[in-house]
Amino acid sequence: MIIGFIGFGKVSKNLMRLIKSDDIAFITSLEGRSPKTIENIKKEDIDVLDTFKQVVEKSDILISANSPKSALNVAKKYGKYTKGIYLDLNNISPDTTFEISKYTDNFVDGAIIGKIDSDNPILYFAGKSSDELLFLSDFIQMKKVSDKIGDASKLKMLRSTYTKTLSALLIESSEIAKNSNLEDEFFDILSLTEGSEFKDKAISRITNTINNSKRKSEELEEIINYFGDEELIMVKAALKKLNR
Ligand SMILES: NC(=O)c1ccc[n+]([C@@H]2O[C@H](COP(=O)([O-])OP(=O)(O)OC[C@H]3O[C@@H](n4cnc5c(N)ncnc54)[C@H](OP(=O)(O)O)[C@@H]3O)[C@@H](O)[C@H]2O)c1
Numbered sequence: 001m002i003i004g005f006i007g008f009g010k011v012s013k014n015l016m017r018l019i020k021s022d023d024i025a026f027i028t029s030l031e032g033r034s035p036k037t038i039e040n041i042k043k044e045d046i047d048v049l050d051t052f053k054q055v056v057e058k059s060d061i062l063i064s065a066n067s068p069k070s071a072l073n074v075a076k077k078y079g080k081y082t083k084g085i086y087l088d089l090n091n092i093s094p095d096t097t098f099e100i101s102k103y104t105d106n107f108v109d110g111a112i113i114g115k116i117d118s119d120n121p122i123l124y125f126a127g128k129s130s131d132e133l134l135f136l137s138d139f140i141q142m143k144k145v146s147d148k149i150g151d152a153s154k155l156k157m158l159r160s161t162y163t164k165t166l167s168a169l170l171i172e173s174s175e176i177a178k179n180s181n182l183e184d185e186f187f188d189i190l191s192l193t194e195g196s197e198f199k200d201k202a203i204s205r206i207t208n209t210i211n212n213s214k215r216k217s218e219e220l221e222e223i224i225n226y227f228g229d230e231e232l233i234m235v236k237a238a239l240k241k242l243n244r
Pocket of ligand 1: 065067068090
């Protein structure tokens, strides 16, 4: 079995480490890549082909994990050469996922839940061809959502609707607690009902949101555009908060 990567950043590197089997070989290409990516690839036990077209043609499973902006163009350029599965793991909207699926056969809509370098990343899949990826559960936690392309990306977006809005609320309430000199007590009292890990998780969520507020705002805008027909009072308020 050959797994090919278009994009060799955090996601591909970590997947290679998780999927360890004598029966699986990995391939990619240096074609057009930055010095940083070339250096990363050279450190790994991976076969390097001259072009991404060759990578796609040779792969039983082709993984597209590059960037939300490149995902569609990569599919337009290489999707037609796929002979096996084309698995997209980029953070893209269900609309883009559906658009990508038009450029390749045997498409699988994939979503990484949590950071790929966390202790237990989970992959969610959607699409009929996801059944052919079930063997990956020997190496990584995974779940097939449905046969409907777009469902994995939609679930991930729904998850973000909740987590990103909640982060904005946490920022606001902890600021009020701080102004009242009750910040520690605020986290302690919430931990009584939310569980002992709440304080660490909440602080990590607040820090992450503040440090990446531009990206988080863009993601909230994407959610608002995608679920435009739904009531989004809380999400819009969270966006307003992050933009301040
Ligand atoms: N990291 C996570 O935990 C996580 C979780 C969920 C989803 N994702 C999604 O997974 C994707 C990859 O994330 P990452 O963390 O691995 O990103 P990353 O560390 O920034 O790496 C991106 C890689 O993609 C390459 N690339 C970009 N455009 C390309 C193109 N047109 N053709 C070939 N290679 C290209 C880059 O090469 P150059 O350096 O040459 O540009 C780099 O090797 C993103 O869409 C991200 O949203 C990531």
